Amino acid sequence: MDQRSPSATVRQGYMTRNRLAVSLLFLLNGFVIGSWAPKIPEFKDRLGISESVLGLLILMFGIGSLVLMPIAGGYIARVGSQKVVKVTAIILSPLLLLLTLVPDVWTAAVAMFLLGGFAGAMDVAMNANAVEVEKSMRRAIMSSCHAYWSLGGLIGAGIGGFLMARFGVLPHVLVVTAICLVLIVAAWPMILADKPHPGAAKEKLRLPMTPLPWLIGIMALFSMVPEGTVLDWGALYLRNELGASVELSGFGFAAFSATMATMRFAGDFVRDRFGAKRTLRICTVTALVGMIVAGTAPNAYIAILGFAIAGIGISNMVPIAFSAAGNMPGLQPGIGLSVATFMGYSGMLFAPSLIGFVAEHTGFAIIFASVPLLFIVVLLLSHHAIHADHAKGH
Structure with missing residues (x-):
């Protein structure tokens, strides 16, 4: 009853x-x-x-x-x-x-x-x-x-x-x-x-002077740079360096997107069950493994599998960063979120062009194998994700 x-x-x-x-x-x-x-x-x-x-x-x-x-x-x-x-x-x-x-x-x-x-x-x-x-x-x-x-x-x-x-x-x-x-x-x-x-x-419209919003912004930035990298360069990497056909080369981002969307629908349940900090750490390690698999793959099929694993991990990294940004103590949600979205989306918008320039000299394999270094920084900052749990009244 x-x-x-x-x-x-x-x-x-x-x-x-x-x-x-x-x-x-x-x-x-x-x-x-x-x-x-x-x-x-x-x-x-x-x-x-x-x-x-x-x-x-x-x-x-x-x-x-x-x-x-x-x-x-x-x-x-x-x-x-x-x-x-x-x-x-x-x-x-x-x-x-x-x-x-x-x-x-x-x-x-x-x-x-x-x-x-x-x-x-x-x-x-x-x-x-x-x-x-x-x-x-x-x-x-x-x-x-x-x-x-x-x-x-x-x-x-x-x-x-x-x-x-x-x-x-x-x-x-x-x-x-x-x-x-x-x-x-x-x-x-x-x-x-x-x-x-x-x-x-x-209050006057101004950006926050305290470091916490910017640290969470770095988490968002380093979570979204890999997403932009797969979006803009994944197909070219599969085609030019791993010999994928035109049809197969499109499956890299498709696999990444499919696992990302699926896991985002499941992500809230996982976060409520394990807490934002632990969920972020699990997701970040999963994304790190996936990108290394993609960057060191001997063929296109293994690389696509790597992108799919990376999608599972990256799926909930940005939502957790945004929840944390909107729940920082002593700061209005709009201000914290404007910093996180500003930094995160700048990573998606501008980093891929820089990566394209570097890849002309190094190739894409080393790029995809190096991107996980960004995830190590996210892991080091992951304790700040505890602010995302403030939404639940903690």
């Missing part, structure tokens, strides 16, 4: 709705990013630009993210994550439509800056809201939220090529925009209304 009072049952219902809402927001953000990926060849051809110019435009995406993320963090501290995530989601939704209509490179650069900026700003806000939902539920939900982001990316990339081939470029972005608006309408009334700290509204 259920002994809970009616008020407890109602509260549980609200928390379930809050969790569904923030999951839909992660799904939306991932869906927009995933929908952008299949548009890139058409975007390049329509503007008549070279690979190097396209690279600069993609760099504008990264710069936009890194500019607006700290600003979003400051506003979250002042007005709460609910308001910021609503505004950023509304602005983000039609930006792929804007990118499809830009007439030249200069307006494309502005549109790319806005796309990266508001995708990044929404990322900070939805992670901050997820931290608040974790606190209200007193259990981990961050890993499954990131799993919904991965699922959104998979759906966006999966249907994008089909819609463009069957119906055309403009209908594709109109469908994407419509789906985003439906997700916003569904999530809107259920988004947790968090309250900023009473003194936060009067």
Whole structure:
């Protein structure tokens, strides 16, 4: 027999709705990013630009993210994550439509800056809201939220090529925009209304001077650099250095993504069972083993297995770092998260280009075998993951 009072049952219902809402927001953000990926060849051809110019435009995406993320963090501290995530989601939704209509490179650069900026700003806000939902539920939900982001990316990339081939470029972005608006309408009334700290509204927007947020930022950075490395260079490594076919070379990132998404759905249960610190250490060692297997593999099949093992490990490293960043004592969740997301995503956006330059002289095998050195730093900092358990009222 259920002994809970009616008020407890109602509260549980609200928390379930809050969790569904923030999951839909992660799904939306991932869906927009995933929908952008299949548009890139058409975007390049329509503007008549070279690979190097396209690279600069993609760099504008990264710069936009890194500019607006700290600003979003400051506003979250002042007005709460609910308001910021609503505004950023509304602005983000039609930006792929804007990118499809830009007439030249200069307006494309502005549109790319806005796309990266508001995708990044929404990322900070939805992670901050997820931290608040974790606190209200007193259990981990961050890993499954990131799993919904991965699922959104998979759906966006999966249907994008089909819609463009069957119906055309403009209908594709109109469908994407419509789906985003439906997700916003569904999530809107259920988004947790968090309250900023009473003194936060009067504070100036500034980055924290204490070392803890930056140490957790380093954890996020060194967890996300390997993810960007596999995304951007895994297929080339399999193709050029291990003799994989064109078809097989795509399975490296596919295996990595599949195990990552699967383990993110399981990650909250694991974290609640073993605690954030132990879970982070297990995941980091698993990722380290996987990357070493990939980097020292004698053939493509072993390398793909290594990437799959690495995906299992990396899956919950970033969610734990973000939960810890949003639960630091004496610091507003938006501020800590803006540091962690800023540093983490800068690793994904900029490190792979540096790795490409180094790999021209060394080859990719040594790169993938050396990346685990970053995980050793994460292990050394892993005791800070205990802050992620504050969401459960510890």
